[in-house]
Amino acid sequence: MVLLRLDSLALSRSRFALSPFAETLSTMIVLSRPCTEPWLTAWHARHHAAFRARLDADPFTRGLVMLCSSTKYLPDHLVLPPPGGMGTTLESELVEVARVPDTAVRSSLVQSVADSWEHHDLDWLTGHAHAARSAELFREVWQEHVAADWPGRRAMLERDVTYRAGLLAAHGWPRALHQMSRRSAWVGSDTIRFSDRPGPDRMVGPDGMLFVPVSGPRGAWLCEAPGRPYALVYPARGAGGQAEGERRDPARSERAVARLIGAGRAAILSELERPATTSELAALLGQSLGTVGGHLAVLREAELLVSTRVGRRVVYQRTELGDLLADAGLGSGSSAAKPT
Structure with a gap:
């Protein structure tokens, strides 16, 4: 270990x-x-x-x-x-x-x-x-x-960082690092189990560690070099999605939700399966900041999402009502996370 x-x-x-x-x-x-x-x-x-x-x-x-x-x-x-x-x-x-x-x-x-x-x-x-x-x-x-x-991948990776930064601010590192990979886990108050295979322990000094998401669906590895902080590479949340055969047939319900709240707002609500900022949503959807900001204002007024400040970022996430609407009409998983 x-x-x-x-x-x-x-x-x-x-x-x-x-x-x-x-x-x-x-x-x-x-x-x-x-x-x-x-x-x-x-x-x-x-x-x-x-x-x-x-x-x-x-x-x-x-x-x-x-x-x-x-x-x-x-x-x-x-x-x-x-x-x-x-x-x-x-x-x-x-x-x-x-x-x-x-x-x-x-x-x-x-x-x-x-x-x-x-x-x-x-x-x-x-x-x-x-x-x-x-x-x-x-x-x-x-x-x-x-x-x-890379622009789409980077946006997805930044969303993972935003999500984990929010967990860090609210709950500390153990919660932020939860389920980074299949084998890594927080052990005790100051130890990360990186792998279950035999190997020497590493001592992480006062410079701390780097945590580096990638869009690959699996695999994690440790980066190290003399005089540099260790870096743990891990698969980002949202790097995949469900197989088509495992989903409910979404076409009819997606059209219904799009007619109800508008196609642009429906796309944003779907993307907010994982919290994101205005700029991240704009990059993912190929829309202007003003357009996305207007949609977010309407969705927030309808109590389908809320915003919280994480450092300098304002992060949007769905409310329980937003989750219910999205799960019923938009399916799960985000097409924006797929490489194209």
């Missing part, structure tokens, strides 16, 4: 961050496997063939990606903590990855092979500049399979 033990200052200084690099790694793992999540089927079908062609064309790419998708120990040079908080850029992360020396890359790949549940070798690890080649691979995958979706 791997435990993250936080000192007395770590809790107050822990924070959230975004990582385009971790998002790209999560995407690569999803594309390397058969699609098992119904809500990802269309996106996976559009990208899978091109991604597999890339793997087949380059032994280094294939070896690295297939190892990452079948090991309990991700290579160290691919799990560096994001350096820029919520404003982290892919380029800033790629620069750090490319600097890792070949000896360190090979050493961690040997550990990844040892901890894999499939058979791997390192015959593909030829030449030199392994970290720089990895960084270039991530840049290309980002450009081809992630960049076009």
Whole structure:
């Protein structure tokens, strides 16, 4: 069992961050496997063939990606903590990855092979500049399979942060971290159980931790680097949805609710299955801030939602009445969380 033990200052200084690099790694793992999540089927079908062609064309790419998708120990040079908080850029992360020396890359790949549940070798690890080649691979995958979706993905990730920040303000870190991943849990007053597999505990110092959501449907990993805070990558809430066959037939009831309160307000009410700010809703729905703000005012007056302030953000969430209307007429799950 791997435990993250936080000192007395770590809790107050822990924070959230975004990582385009971790998002790209999560995407690569999803594309390397058969699609098992119904809500990802269309996106996976559009990208899978091109991604597999890339793997087949380059032994280094294939070896690295297939190892990452079948090991309990991700290579160290691919799990560096994001350096820029919520404003982290892919380029800033790629620069750090490319600097890792070949000896360190090979050493961690040997550990990844040892901890894999499939058979791997390192015959593909030829030449030199392994970290720089990895960084270039991530840049290309980002450009081809992630960049076009990033605004929508980022909005969904920011919503997860907003949701957890609200829980943090009201209830503290244990509640904010609840169900971040299938294996992580808060243990006692100052300890996070990160994994149930054997491994050394980590001591989290006064700089605290980073918590980094990604849109992949599963998987969590720990990022670490000397002199940097640990970062826990986890699947964001709302990264998936129900299968079509598991839903009630929504078309008729959706039209009825849209006629009742208007299509724009119905879309906002559906999106507010998870709390969000005006700007997040505007980005997700492709509407102006003024339009969304007007709809929110009407829905709030109708007591279908309420607003609360979390730091500098005003977060909207459905009331019990709003939940009843949404559940009856709009189904559950949000199409905006699906990669497109």
